[in-house]
Amino acid sequence: MSAGSGRRPWPIAVMLALSGLIAILVFRAVPLRTDMADFLPQGRTEAARFMLDELHGGAASSLILVGIENAPAATLARISSAVTGTLQGSGLFSLASNGTQALDGPDQALLFRNRYLLSPAAVPGAFTAPALNADLSALLDQMQSSAEPLAQAYGLADPTGAFLGLVRAWGSGTRLRTENGVWFAAGRDRAMILLRTRAGGMDIAAQTEVDRTIRTAFAAASPGQARLLASGPAVFARAAAHSIRGDIEMLSIVSTVLVALVLVWRFRSPWVLATIAIPVLLSLSAAMLVVQAVFGFVHGVAFGFGMTMLGVTLDYPVLLIGHRDRGEAATGTLRRIGPTLRLAVLTAALGLTGMIFSGFPGLAQLGLFSAVGIVTAAAVTLWLLPRLIVAADLAPLPPGDPGRLLRVEALRRGRAWAIVPVAGAVALLVLRPPHGETDLAAMSPVPKADRMLDAELRADLGAPDAGQVVIVRAPTADAVLVREETLIPVLDRLQAKGAIGGTELAARIIPSLATQRRRQQALPDSASLRARLTEAQAGLPFQPDAFAPFLADIERSRSMQPMMQASLDTPMLAARLQPLLFARDGGWVGLVLPTGVADPAALAGAMHGQEGVMLLDMHREASALVLADTRRAWHWLAYGGMLAFAALAFGLRDLRRLARVLGAVSAALLVTLAALSASGVGLSLIHIVSLQFVAGIGLDYALFFARPQLDRAERARTLRTLVTCNTMTLLTFGLLAFCRTPILHDIGFTVAIGAILAMGFSFLLAAPPRTRSDPA
Numbered sequence: 001m002s003a004g005s006g007r008r009p010w011p012i013a014v015m016l017a018l019s020g021l022i023a024i025l026v027f028r029a030v031p032l033r034t035d036m037a038d039f040l041p042q043g044r045t046e047a048a049r050f051m052l053d054e055l056h057g058g059a060a061s062s063l064i065l066v067g068i069e070n071a072p073a074a075t076l077a078r079i080s081s082a083v084t085g086t087l088q089g090s091g092l093f094s095l096a097s098n099g100t101q102a103l104d105g106p107d108q109a110l111l112f113r114n115r116y117l118l119s120p121a122a123v124p125g126a127f128t129a130p131a132l133n134a135d136l137s138a139l140l141d142q143m144q145s146s147a148e149p150l151a152q153a154y155g156l157a158d159p160t161g162a163f164l165g166l167v168r169a170w171g172s173g174t175r176l177r178t179e180n181g182v183w184f185a186a187g188r189d190r191a192m193i194l195l196r197t198r199a200g201g202m203d204i205a206a207q208t209e210v211d212r213t214i215r216t217a218f219a220a221a222s223p224g225q226a227r228l229l230a231s232g233p234a235v236f237a238r239a240a241a242h243s244i245r246g247d248i249e250m251l252s253i254v255s256t257v258l259v260a261l262v263l264v265w266r267f268r269s270p271w272v273l274a275t276i277a278i279p280v281l282l283s284l285s286a287a288m289l290v291v292q293a294v295f296g297f298v299h300g301v302a303f304g305f306g307m308t309m310l311g312v313t314l315d316y317p318v319l320l321i322g323h324r325d326r327g328e329a330a331t332g333t334l335r336r337i338g339p340t341l342r343l344a345v346l347t348a349a350l351g352l353t354g355m356i357f358s359g360f361p362g363l364a365q366l367g368l369f370s371a372v373g374i375v376t377a378a379a380v381t382l383w384l385l386p387r388l389i390v391a392a393d394l395a396p397l398p399p400g401d402p403g404r405l406l407r408v409e410a411l412r413r414g415r416a417w418a419i420v421p422v423a424g425a426v427a428l429l430v431l432r433p434p435h436g437e438t439d440l441a442a443m444s445p446v447p448k449a450d451r452m453l454d455a456e457l458r459a460d461l462g463a464p465d466a467g468q469v470v471i472v473r474a475p476t477a478d479a480v481l482v483r484e485e486t487l488i489p490v491l492d493r494l495q496a497k498g499a500i501g502g503t504e505l506a507a508r509i510i511p512s513l514a515t516q517r518r519r520q521q522a523l524p525d526s527a528s529l530r531a532r533l534t535e536a537q538a539g540l541p542f543q544p545d546a547f548a549p550f551l552a553d554i555e556r557s558r559s560m561q562p563m564m565q566a567s568l569d570t571p572m573l574a575a576r577l578q579p580l581l582f583a584r585d586g587g588w589v590g591l592v593l594p595t596g597v598a599d600p601a602a603l604a605g606a607m608h609g610q611e612g613v614m615l616l617d618m619h620r621e622a623s624a625l626v627l628a629d630t631r632r633a634w635h636w637l638a639y640g641g642m643l644a645f646a647a648l649a650f651g652l653r654d655l656r657r658l659a660r661v662l663g664a665v666s667a668a669l670l671v672t673l674a675a676l677s678a679s680g681v682g683l684s685l686i687h688i689v690s691l692q693f694v695a696g697i698g699l700d701y702a703l704f705f706a707r708p709q710l711d712r713a714e715r716a717r718t719l720r721t722l723v724t725c726n727t728m729t730l731l732t733f734g735l736l737a738f739c740r741t742p743i744l745h746d747i748g749f750t751v752a753i754g755a756i757l758a759m760g761f762s763f764l765l766a767a768p769p770r771t772r773s774d775p776a
Helices: 010-029 046-057 073-088 105-113 129-143 148-155 162-171 204-220 233-267 270-295 300-308 315-322 330-351 361-383 385-392 403-431 448-461 477-496 513-522 526-537 548-559 571-577 600-607 618-652 655-678 685-706 712-736 742-766
Strands: 063-069 093-097 177-179 182-184 190-197 227-231 468-474 502-504 581-584 587-595 613-617
Touching: 010 270, 010 385, 063 073, 063 204, 063 233, 063 448, 073 093, 073 182, 073 190, 073 204, 105 162, 105 571, 129 148, 129 526, 148 162, 190 204, 190 448, 204 227, 204 233, 227 233, 227 448, 233 270, 233 300, 233 315, 233 448, 233 712, 270 315, 270 361, 270 385, 300 361, 300 742, 315 330, 315 361, 315 385, 315 712, 330 361, 330 385, 330 618, 330 685, 361 385, 361 685, 403 655, 403 742, 468 477, 468 600, 477 502, 477 513, 477 581, 477 587, 477 600, 526 548, 600 613, 618 655, 618 685, 655 685, 655 742, 685 712, 685 742, 712 742
Parallel strands: none
Antiparallel strands: 063 190, 063 227, 093 190, 177 182, 182 190, 468 587, 468 613, 502 587, 581 587
């Protein structure tokens, strides 16, 4: 098409340039966020809010678990030591431990110096002459055994064994074994490293640098065939952000190219392509601005999904151009398709209310982004494009042999056979109803394989069961420790009964001030201790002054200041205490982490009624959170469906057409749901909202097939145009099915299946039956 032939395409070029400029300005002004926590729902209970806050910014979010495998044990130990040494010197980690550094340096010195205040063995009976005699006899035996180096190092200064008891308590509960001086997982050749980053786990830029440092250190250790594994919240956050950005780039480029090729093939005109790009650019810009205004940010998943709107918002200009005869005025084309197009847009937007009001922030963004994009694209198509199209005289190529249409329409004679897949779907749904997915992880951008690796590495480390957490609240850190100390006997009884395997809590690392002072008071004065020690040494081959360090340490411990949480600043001890005791919302929180919970009911009963104590069942709270939002989505889906039905009934004003349209859409939804059930997919909130898109697409197709069409040429235009729209939808949503982000993958998989079925059922069921009197 050229301007010299009386056509004026230059307004299209001007409008495209202006739309592109607007899009560039909007994309620069509205940054995308890829924090996976932004996609999670907001908690409606205190326990749920605490859980989500910890997931987003708690100390545990900066934890990284590293495994090294696929090499001989000696090689793995060498690599582990080299990697750990490099990471310790990087300045990026508050903790980097593989077992070789356990209680070295400042940690060991701090524990040893404060051993009598920290050790539960510091009781009056431990310093009597008979008790000291038993300790000295045991020490003598150790000095004549393979434990002689340890006894020489600590025994004379600590004959009661308080320090070694603390060391044993430090390592209690772990499933790790030590081989070649480093940690290995029990039962397999996998070296283990525990890391905690100084940066927050959701600081994507910092975590990217952390990941680069880990991989560089691993490569520098000459790993050979060894393989590096890493997991944890910090790894998840970085990987999810990069995966989302990668998916966005892929969708932006590939979907644009594929759709452009389809449109060029269909219309054979670059001006058609330019015209169709105008509502797409403006709809994406408007959607980003509205979402930014409502939520304060635009999530990368919402934008990535918005790119797939190419397959939906493109329908409107394609329908307009595809139904226009060359030389026809805009009013003529709009007279034929305008009412149907407006009704399709209205019902599609109303159908998205289930997403917008689902209560799930990420899905609400998806719904709002889509609704704004659809309405904007339709408005531009109806009010702006007609003048541009007429000026450039854009229209589809001649339909060719009309006999093809008759042969295709002949398939409708067998429309009764459509009952077969529908009946089969109903039977399948009755016999094998889809199970609901209430696992919050199913809504996560983190792939299932990564979550399974994390569970495996946590099991290797013997990490506490994340499913049960006891939360202790108090105004001060010391008050939290006091309350935890009242729980220790209760927890010990549960452990003795086998209800739990053990517990990790701050009070076992640093006792309360009252407990430390009580232990100080249990320490004898120098004169009394010297007399008892002299009596205990009788008959034993120790030099009279051999235990002078012991006497001096006891005397110093009697007057030293008790340890406080703020003074525990050595690497290993601070890193272990940090996730167990921390300030939050003007007070302090202590976490009691049970391991091996065999009887959750017994644990819940024991914690019930304890002052300032709340038991958080992570799995139950997460399931309740998802279940509540799923129910809310179903309710809004029903409301949106009723509004869409009312709009259809009012717009069509024809019960037969209404029945055909609803029959086609319902058939597509039923068979899609049955396909999901047959594939074993758990029906999550993601699938529910995806079915809303299937309904919107199906309404679009069904309404255009169901509208009165005067002649064969009009029917041919409708069929060819809807086939083009369906192809674009399949290309864009089909791409989502190849995304690495689970949410985008699930939406793409569901909508792609539904779009195919919607096209087929709309063609068969929505179109009115042909009669001999109908015009050809």
